[in-house]
Amino acid sequence: MTLQDKTALITGGSSGIGLASARALRREGALVAITGRRRDALEAARAELGSDVLIIEGDVSNLDDLQRMRDAVDAKFGHLDILFANAGLAIATPLETCDEATYSRIMDINVKGTFFTVQAVLPLMREGGSIILNTSWLNQVGAPGRALLSASKAAVRSFARTMAAELLPRRIRVNAISPGSIETPLHRQSGQSEEAFRAYAERVGAQVPMGRMGRAEEIAAGVVFLASDASSYMLGAEMVMDGGRAEL
Ligand SMILES: NC(=O)c1ccc[n+]([C@@H]2O[C@H](COP(=O)([O-])OP(=O)(O)OC[C@H]3O[C@@H](n4cnc5c(N)ncnc54)[C@H](OP(=O)(O)O)[C@@H]3O)[C@@H](O)[C@H]2O)c1
Structure with missing residues (x-):
């Protein structure tokens, strides 16, 4: 196990990429805390992950x-080795109709x-710690209706550089992870049938060079890598995991 006895905090750890990362970090031996706004989702995640998980x-x-x-986190662990700043929102913001409240919500x-x-x-955060920021493949492409999501994730990408420079004297590494289109609840509309979601996932997958949407577990593997000493020479970088979507 690469993260034995390390302490980790995952914001937005009750669903999707955050939940898969909580599973993967625990499997590697880390003590994990997860956050989110909905208590019921956090409790369901803890029921699955294990009662030692702090919600x-x-x-x-x-x-x-x-x-x-x-x-x-201080009361439970006393220190932190790994932060995955993952909580985020993805909504369409068409230029002609997006209002100020929506702008503030996504940027906030x-x-x-x-x-x-x-x-x-x-x-x-302890010396030798790792901070991972969740950006998006959209930070580098011009997709219609995604102005604010893309700009917000470009800001997050930029934070990885400046924070890495700022925290270098404390020997805390900061890097970004950049998922492509990943099959998570973020892509599901409320009340959508499984059949309708599969049809949507196939349509989106067809736009990806690898021919499919990604799985949360695939991003979680990148989070484990960035959290561990296996990535000890990565600093201020962006790990792109998007099936080639923004690259080819
Ligand atoms: N799925 C993709 O295709 C994709 C692609 C690129 C980047 N990403 C990024 O990956 C991250 C996770 O996305 P996901 O697909 O795993 O989504 P998800 O399944 O909807 O999970 C989002 C998680 O964040 C929490 N959350 C949302 N807003 C929050 C807030 N204001 N404060 C605290 N927690 C909050 C949610 O819990 P509550 O709702 O209970 O708060 C949930 O635990 C996001 O930053 C997203 O932009 C996703």
């Missing part, structure tokens, strides 16, 4: 919640939430 309810765009998150969660999540836990 913390809170919204990453709320600075009081982030302080509570930091205090809960994806940009402000990521920045202040890192700030909140910094006092707990």
Whole structure:
């Protein structure tokens, strides 16, 4: 196990990529805390992951919640080795119709939430620690209707560079992971049948050079790599895991 006795915090760890990463980090021996806004989803995740997992309810765009998150991690672990700043929102924001409230919502969660999540836990981060920021393949392409999602994820990509430089004296590495289209609840519409979702996944998969959407477990494998000493010479970098979508 590569992460034996390391402590890890995953924001948005109750679903999708965050939940798969919690599973993978635990498998590698890490002690894990997960966050999210919905208590029921957190409890369901803990029931699956194991009763030793710390669950913390809170919204990453709320600075009081982030302080509570930091205090809960401090009380349980006393320090932190790994942060996966993963919580994020993906919604369409067509230029002609997007309103100010939607602008604020996406920027508050994806940009402000990521920045202040890192700030909140910094006092707990130990030397040799690893911070992983979840960006997106969309940070480097011009997809219609995705202006704010793409810009917010480009900001997150940029944070990985500046934070890496800023935290270098503390020997904390910061890198970004950049998923392509991954089959998670983020892509599911409420009430959508499994059949309708499969048809959607096939349509999206056909746009990917590898011919399919990705799996959350595939991104989690990248998170484990970035969290561990196997990636010890990576700093301020972006690990693209998108089936070739933004590259070919
Ligand atoms: N799936 C993809 O195709 C894809 C591609 C590129 C990048 N990403 C990025 O990957 C990350 C995870 O996405 P996913 O696909 O795994 O989505 P998901 O299955 O919908 O999971 C999102 C997680 O984040 C939590 N969350 C959302 N907003 C939050 C907030 N304001 N404060 C705290 N927690 C919050 C959710 O729990 P609650 O709802 O209970 O808060 C949930 O645990 C996001 O940053 C997303 O932009 C996803």
